Amino acid sequence: MHGPEESAPERVNAFSDGVFAIVITIMVLELKKPEEPTFGALFHLWPTWISYAVSYLFIAIVWVNHHYLLKYAKGASFRLIWGNFAHLFSVSLIPILTVWIAESKLAAVPVALYAGVFMLVNVTYLVLAWECLGVRRPTAAAVRTRKLLHIRSFFTISLFFLAMVVSFWFPYLGLGLICCCLGLYLRPEIPGKPGY
Amino acid sequence: MHGPEESAPERVNAFSDGVFAIVITIMVLELKKPEEPTFGALFHLWPTWISYAVSYLFIAIVWVNHHYLLKYAKGASFRLIWGNFAHLFSVSLIPILTVWIAESKLAAVPVALYAGVFMLVNVTYLVLAWECLGVRRPTAAAVRTRKLLHIRSFFTISLFFLAMVVSFWFPYLGLGLICCCLGLYLRPEIPGKPGY
Amino acid sequence: MHGPEESAPERVNAFSDGVFAIVITIMVLELKKPEEPTFGALFHLWPTWISYAVSYLFIAIVWVNHHYLLKYAKGASFRLIWGNFAHLFSVSLIPILTVWIAESKLAAVPVALYAGVFMLVNVTYLVLAWECLGVRRPTAAAVRTRKLLHIRSFFTISLFFLAMVVSFWFPYLGLGLICCCLGLYLRPEIPGKPGY
């Protein structure tokens, strides 16, 4: 299908899917079963359960966007591979920060770092987007997609940065801002483009 | 094979298989080795071993049905991807509930929640089935498959709900009902259809 | 490539590879780092290191044979899928038994059960072989391959059973017999057949 000289992105996809699958299920290992077989004991562990559900949703959103972007990749270039590794690295930090947030009951520092990790996820996504959309498809449609993607990215990166700063004083507000930013990525395609 | 505009379900399959493989083997990490190298110490841990075997079987049944359904998927639509994430989320809760059941020796609340999780697995499976069978293949055979699948699904969802309610008073009976429901899914295809 | 009616074995392969990859690396989590940064502390943990290396080799042998067999599979039939699940289930028990053997320093019961697990791996492999080689390729070469495979399988299953019985009195001898049996599977193809 591909000669050895030009590299296919299939193995990059397979490796990324492996990492995403592990990261999204690693949190199950952090779930503790209640001490006693009662609803009371279960409700007592609510921060663990909520944090699992929320982080599952967030990682799913990141996967959907990764999946959307890598459809445009035609080859596994040096920059694509290393941009992807940087992206997966920042994704791999989500589980431990979620656990930290849950256990500290939304303290300032963990929430601020959580916003920082999502800023990193977004920055590395932008690097991937430059590589996937930038070089290989200089059509008019791609140019417009790229432009809208850049506007959205710079907007959400600024918002994540704001969330990070705000979290030091108002962690609940910071977490609300993070949720809003991620809502913007629920559909990977840009408004005004059919996408999927 | 697929242009970037229309999304192939291959990565959805690869990601789902990764999650299924992790969920089905995560329980091995919960297996404890006996304290002493004797059969007595091994038999003492029977709830752990039985629960591992039973949950392995149940997750295998869910995988077989998932595999059967996604063969019909022609593209990775928005609803397919999110229905799949919801399905995998409910599957990922099976291991921890099985451990809870085993350690509480079939107490009422864990068994009722176990039935609730399988109800969730079934509901999200129905959503996936609507997307996979409903939109893309409006042939006469597909209509009949879909109709039989719906009948079976509504029947088993009701049965799981009954099992959940019953478990609060008679957990052993509730677990028996769960096993019966899963038995209906042992073969994914609908009776009267060659299937596989 | 394949219509929805006839199922391709690709997803069975992908799922199996996921399970094998997890089972073979789960043992890394059991590896303990030495208490002190000296060779003495490292040598003190020799049963852990040896058992990791040996089980890695054994699971690699099982993977090579699985890989060899599933090349012959033309479709994912009901029996193939469930034979495969049974095979993977027995493989998933190898890590915990290896840890048990290492910690009990080759006590009788763990070694006997270890032999029993490998007997199970072999029996389920034979079921898979019946499905892969038996139905779909009734050529003269396949008949001969099948016959030689059956002879080898029945021979090694008997040897594993013998190892299990012997281990109750002489665990070291039992482990030696297990190693011999696995040596017979180092190359998956049958003598007198080019194979790979």
Add this chain to the structure above:
Amino acid sequence: MHGPEESAPERVNAFSDGVFAIVITIMVLELKKPEEPTFGALFHLWPTWISYAVSYLFIAIVWVNHHYLLKYAKGASFRLIWGNFAHLFSVSLIPILTVWIAESKLAAVPVALYAGVFMLVNVTYLVLAWECLGVRRPTAAAVRTRKLLHIRSFFTISLFFLAMVVSFWFPYLGLGLICCCLGLYLRPEIPGKPGY
């Protein structure tokens, strides 16, 4: 695509990617969340975070080289499969040694063994390279690629050996040598060859 007689390297790739994905994310499980929600508590854990980042980078470099090499593989021969298992085995030892280095704060023995593991990774890589580049592509370009690869490999293997010896007296210098060697592999292709 491939007949059963000649084996395709796809499953070797899929299995390897699974192992790499698990090895690179297993270290997340070793990450401990800080005791208190403060930056001070986070900084206190710096050896854990640094070691995670560094080992992530090193395993990524090994994956990139593995990916580069296996593009040349035309079939899954006996030597390719077992060379690959040996390569993955040495890769799977990286996480535990990194943890050991971090906890012992760069003591002599862990750093020397770390250099030894990378020497092993490099030796098994060379075996894989012999199989992938040596047999199947006797073109002039391949001969030159092979020759340059051998020169680089023997050079870096000697350097890793030197790092191992040096570490017994000067562990910091040994670690510096390891970093230099890995820098040489940052781009898998050989200088003077377009590669990727």
